[in-house]
Amino acid sequence: MSKEKIFVTRSSMPSYEEYIEAIKPLWETHRLTNMGIYHKQLEAELKEYLAVPGLSLMVNGHMALELAIQSFDFPEESEIITTPFTFISTTHAIVRNRLQPVFCDVKEEDGTIDESLIEELITPKTVAILPVHVYGHLCNVKAIKDIADKYNLRVIYDAAHAFGEKIDGIGIGNYGDASIFSFHATKVFNTIEGGAVVCKDEKMYTKLKDLKNFGIRGEELVASIGANSKMNEFCAIMGLLNIKTFDEAVIDRKRAYKRYQDRLRGNRRITFYESKENVKSNYGYLPIRLDSMGLRDEIYEHLKSNNIFTRKYFYPLTADQVCFKNKYKESKLPVARELSKRSLVLPLYERLKDEDIDRICELIIRKCEQ
Numbered sequence: 001m002s003k004e005k006i007f008v009t010r011s012s013m014p015s016y017e018e019y020i021e022a023i024k025p026l027w028e029t030h031r032l033t034n035m036g037i038y039h040k041q042l043e044a045e046l047k048e049y050l051a052v053p054g055l056s057l058m059v060n061g062h063m064a065l066e067l068a069i070q071s072f073d074f075p076e077e078s079e080i081i082t083t084p085f086t087f088i089s090t091t092h093a094i095v096r097n098r099l100q101p102v103f104c105d106v107k108e109e110d111g112t113i114d115e116s117l118i119e120e121l122i123t124p125k126t127v128a129i130l131p132v133h134v135y136g137h138l139c140n141v142k143a144i145k146d147i148a149d150k151y152n153l154r155v156i157y158d159a160a161h162a163f164g165e166k167i168d169g170i171g172i173g174n175y176g177d178a179s180i181f182s183f184h185a186t187k188v189f190n191t192i193e194g195g196a197v198v199c200k201d202e203k204m205y206t207k208l209k210d211l212k213n214f215g216i217r218g219e220e221l222v223a224s225i226g227a228n229s230k231m232n233e234f235c236a237i238m239g240l241l242n243i244k245t246f247d248e249a250v251i252d253r254k255r256a257y258k259r260y261q262d263r264l265r266g267n268r269r270i271t272f273y274e275s276k277e278n279v280k281s282n283y284g285y286l287p288i289r290l291d292s293m294g295l296r297d298e299i300y301e302h303l304k305s306n307n308i309f310t311r312k313y314f315y316p317l318t319a320d321q322v323c324f325k326n327k328y329k330e331s332k333l334p335v336a337r338e339l340s341k342r343s344l345v346l347p348l349y350e351r352l353k354d355e356d357i358d359r360i361c362e363l364i365i366r367k368c369e370q
């Protein structure tokens with residue numbers, strides 16, 4: 001058994017020397033936060049990289065989502081149609097804004113919201129749709145836009161998993177009224193902790209600038225009830241270095257992804273998600289589906305006992321967590337529940353060794369054969 005632990009992900013980092021060199025100027029200026037020069041520079045670079053009209057950096061992805069929702073000023077208790085097959089942050093951001101989540105089932109083929117079920121969940125209280133590009137699988141953005149237009153709803157995408165992805169050559173941040181990204185240490189692109197809201201509306205951008213700094217607009221003017229959601233300069237510098245190597249990191253993740261596929265694909269108890277021709281993927285996650293929950297849990301335990309730590313993303317569903325269960329409208333979620341029972345996310349990161357991938361696959365295959 002290998003002594004070294006393998007986790008589901010490992011943060012991309014510049015070299016120690018490079019980071020130390022890059023943060024040196026902070027000891028001259030003593031300007032560590034409050035939207036300093038590195039914050040501005042990273043905002044500009046990410047806006048260009050993602051090819052989006054506007055971008056507001058945030059302290060993390062969760063606050064990006066909370067503030068993006070807040071900026072629409074929806075009436076209290078309004079309903080937002082969303083997916084339960086996601087990280088808990090998505091649902092928390094809705095509820096912490098005093099809005100009601102209405103859970104919509106997902107599609108087996110990619111785990112994203114099932115657009116054919118959205119319309120029947122719309123009521124006079126519905127104000128928005130909040131889908132998630134889960135595992136970096138892109139939602140059916142065109143169908144969702146058509147529904148939103150028909151019923152005059154806003155669309156806010158949780159794109160925490162979709163940094164740098166494109167559909168038909170268009171950056172994913174260009175869809176919907178707003179999208180949020182997470183730059184948490186465990187995500188494909190990281191600023192240690194961080195996130196961003198991307199939007200088209202110039203006014204929303206100004207609102208977000210207020211909201212992330214207590215609503216302060218001038219020395220003697222507080223325009224709104226904001227939070228503190230500013231990214232500090234150490235994090236911004238980490239982002240400026242990581243963005244330089246992001247494309248290379250994706251290429252290396254693709255190498256690892258393909259190796260897993262080559263080794264596991266023929267196994268009849270394992271299903272991979274199909275990649276789509278018109279989508280540029282970031283290879284952020286490697287989710288597989290097993291043919292039963294029992295097998296999923298056995299593989300999880302077996303790998304764990306070999307110092308390999310996978311994740312049961314997303315089990316249980318957010319709708320089934322104690323903090324939300326039985327509090328909101330009951331929706332039927334058969335596909336989401338089934339996916340959550342049979343999904344396992346395998347280790348995938350930059351420079352994950354071929355020999356480690358082979359060993360992980362052998363352990364999985366052995367369990368499948370038992």
Ligand SMILES: *Cc1c(COP(=O)(O)O)cnc(C)c1O
Nearest residue numbers: 060061062087089160182183184
């Ligand atoms: C990571 C994540 C978030 C929250 O982002 P943080 O930067 O960790 O606050 C929100 N939604 C999803 C789907 C995520 O995976």
